[in-house]
Amino acid sequence: MLTVNEETCVGCGWCQTFCPQDALHAWGYLEIDYEKCDECLVCIEFCPTDSLSMTNS
Amino acid sequence: MGQKQEKYDAVVLGSGIGGLCSAALLANKGYKTLVVEKLPIIGGRCSTLKYKGFKIPTGVVAVPMSGVLRSIFDDVGANFDVSPITVPPKYLIDKRIIDEPSDGQPLSILSRFCSDEKEVSMLKRGIEKAGTWNAPSNETTLLDFLHQYTGNKNIISYFNNKCDIFFTVGAHEVSAREYFLSHTGSLKDFQPIGFANQGSISLMKALKKAIEAKQGRVLTQCRAKKILVRNGIAEGVVVEGKNGETTILATAVISNTGPKKTVALAGKEHFDRGYLKQVRNMMPSLQMWVTTISDRPLFDVPFLFTLKTRRLLTFLSASLISTGLAPEGKYVHYSISGPATQTGPWNLKNEVNLHIQDLKDNLPDFNKYGEILHVGCYWGELPTYSNTPIAGFNNIPQKTPVENLYNVGDGVAKEGGFSCGSPGCALTARIVVEDIENRFKPGQLF
Numbered sequence: 001m002l003t004v005n006e007e008t009c010v011g012c013g014w015c016q017t018f019c020p021q022d023a024l025h026a027w028g029y030l031e032i033d034y035e036k037c038d039e040c041l042v043c044i045e046f047c048p049t050d051s052l053s054m055t056n057s
Numbered sequence: 058m059g060q061k062q063e064k065y066d067a068v069v070l071g072s073g074i075g076g077l078c079s080a081a082l083l084a085n086k087g088y089k090t091l092v093v094e095k096l097p098i099i100g101g102r103c104s105t106l107k108y109k110g111f112k113i114p115t116g117v118v119a120v121p122m123s124g125v126l127r128s129i130f131d132d133v134g135a136n137f138d139v140s141p142i143t144v145p146p147k148y149l150i151d152k153r154i155i156d157e158p159s160d161g162q163p164l165s166i167l168s169r170f171c172s173d174e175k176e177v178s179m180l181k182r183g184i185e186k187a188g189t190w191n192a193p194s195n196e197t198t199l200l201d202f203l204h205q206y207t208g209n210k211n212i213i214s215y216f217n218n219k220c221d222i223f224f225t226v227g228a229h230e231v232s233a234r235e236y237f238l239s240h241t242g243s244l245k246d247f248q249p250i251g252f253a254n255q256g257s258i259s260l261m262k263a264l265k266k267a268i269e270a271k272q273g274r275v276l277t278q279c280r281a282k283k284i285l286v287r288n289g290i291a292e293g294v295v296v297e298g299k300n301g302e303t304t305i306l307a308t309a310v311i312s313n314t315g316p317k318k319t320v321a322l323a324g325k326e327h328f329d330r331g332y333l334k335q336v337r338n339m340m341p342s343l344q345m346w347v348t349t350i351s352d353r354p355l356f357d358v359p360f361l362f363t364l365k366t367r368r369l370l371t372f373l374s375a376s377l378i379s380t381g382l383a384p385e386g387k388y389v390h391y392s393i394s395g396p397a398t399q400t401g402p403w404n405l406k407n408e409v410n411l412h413i414q415d416l417k418d419n420l421p422d423f424n425k426y427g428e429i430l431h432v433g434c435y436w437g438e439l440p441t442y443s444n445t446p447i448a449g450f451n452n453i454p455q456k457t458p459v460e461n462l463y464n465v466g467d468g469v470a471k472e473g474g475f476s477c478g479s480p481g482c483a484l485t486a487r488i489v490v491e492d493i494e495n496r497f498k499p500g501q502l503f
């Protein structure tokens with residue numbers, strides 16, 4: 001499951017522009033639409049603050 | 058250890074504008090240079106995101122057309138694909154639009170905000186004195202300075218807006234000294250301003266090309282893990298790329314990751330307490346960027362400065378200058394806001410909503426034809442500026458206490474004169490490369 005570290009995420013929305021599923025939405029904080037996310041990992045690579053990770057469960 | 062090892066004259070950590078300007082200058086002078094960038098894209102906060110056919114800046118959008126940044130591009134033969142903005146800006150205040158006077162005198166605008174000519178002329182004299190005789194103390198805010206001459210709310214809102222845009226902090230917090238010194242330094246480069254035709258990433262690609270043309274290398278998805286220091290001297294860096302870890306030995310280590318990360322990468326035991334305190338006291342600033350798209354321009358000039366709003370500072374109709382930023386027949390606009398104070402804490406969702414409320418209240422065509430495409434907040438680990446020039450702030454120099462370890466880019470500055478944005482970062486590159494040239498020749502390590 002894609003997880004965002006709310007302590008370090010700044011809400012820059014870079015990840016939103018790279019997600020092929022349109023599953024991310026930044027509005028001062030990041031919202032993940034788990035219905036749309038297919039766990040492709042792309043957004044993790046592009047996060048400038050290393051705030052995204054994939055966790056089991 | 059069995060780890061791979063490579064040797065360079067200089068290794069640059071990060072491909073932001075400070076990093077790539079340094080690397081391009083070094084490679085151009087014959088230094089064997091490597092840039093490592095942790096992300097898959099280059100440019101950091103001078104890059105461009107593509108989203109639904111539109112281009113969104115990660116930072117730099119207003120590019121200075123003259124001065125140090127431009128001179129670096131010319132020196133290294135990098136293509137500077139920027140269109141100048143020749144149309145004067147407009148100001149929106151109390152729902153009125155005010156044009157900039159066409160006499161080329163930057164302070165003439167003050168008479169359009171205040172009808173008391175005597176008051177305006179006193180203020181102009183005060184500003185002139187601060188520029189030609191002695192800048193005020195670093196402990197004085199610009200608002201304190203202005204209040205010596207005027208209490209006019211329109212004039213103060215004009216300076217507030219200017220400070221918030223260029224220094225990311227309002228007149229009530231900015232150091233009056235830095236404000237005035239910058240006018241003879243990095244701010245001067247912003248005359249005139251331009252927009253990169255294909256987004257700011259094209260400038261970074263041009264620098265990368267110039268580096269590679271001189272046998273330099275720029276590696277993406279290659280992260281600096283540790284700066285190697287022995288006996289107080291930087292010796293290189295351990296990087297982790299797609300093929301695992303490599304030790305890069307280099308005569309000069311140039312960090313573009315910001316002073317805080319530089320300390321963390323080298324280990325704080327290598328820095329003295331005073332330096333660590335300076336780095337700890339750095340204050341990153343917050344700005345919010347909203348990208349709006351439409352089928353028609355939402356305003357008639359590229360730069361609209363919005364005064365006396367809750368949060369909104371400026372509305373840039375970027376497509377009016379650079380048609381490459383939006384698909385044919387479409388328009389893209391960037392608006393910027395800042396919080397009421399940079400000392401925080403902020404409720405970001407609330408800050409974004411105030412920004413959008415200001416757009417709705419002040420731009421009739423935004424309501425009718427605009428669609429919000431993207432919202433980006435820049436603060437904390439990815440700030441607008443990493444060392445905001447509030448009154449009493451400390452400039453951090455490029456040289457660190459560790460020999461041969463330099464910082465370039467945002468957050469470090471030339472003594473006296475806050476380094477604003479891209480020209481400030483370019484200046485740090487220029488200074489560091491000159492120092493390296495004075496200290497060692499290419500190939501010294503081999």
Ligand SMILES: Cc1cc2nc3c(=O)[nH]c(=O)nc-3n(C[C@H](O)[C@H](O)[C@H](O)COP(=O)(O)OP(=O)(O)OC[C@H]3O[C@@H](n4cnc5c(N)ncnc54)[C@H](O)[C@@H]3O)c2cc1C
Nearest residue numbers: 071073074075095101102116117118119281466467478479
């Ligand atoms: C929203 C916004 C708007 C702005 N508008 C303007 C403007 O219009 N005009 C202007 O002139 N300036 C503007 N600025 C300021 C300008 O963007 C910055 O001053 C400038 O881009 C910072 O460049 P830098 O050299 O410090 O590098 P950065 O852009 O901070 O780049 C640092 C790079 O280092 C990389 N990195 C970090 N850690 C590592 C590691 N361990 N290993 C390898 N790589 C690493 C990062 O991924 C990044 O690519 C704006 C800034 C923001 C945020």
Ligand code: SF4
Nearest residue numbers: 009010012013015047
């Ligand atoms: S890219 Fe990273 S910091 Fe930016 S909004 Fe996404 S998770 Fe947050």
Ligand code: SF4
Nearest residue numbers: 019037038040041043
């Ligand atoms: S993991 Fe892939 S699909 Fe899921 S949010 Fe990230 S980029 Fe989108």
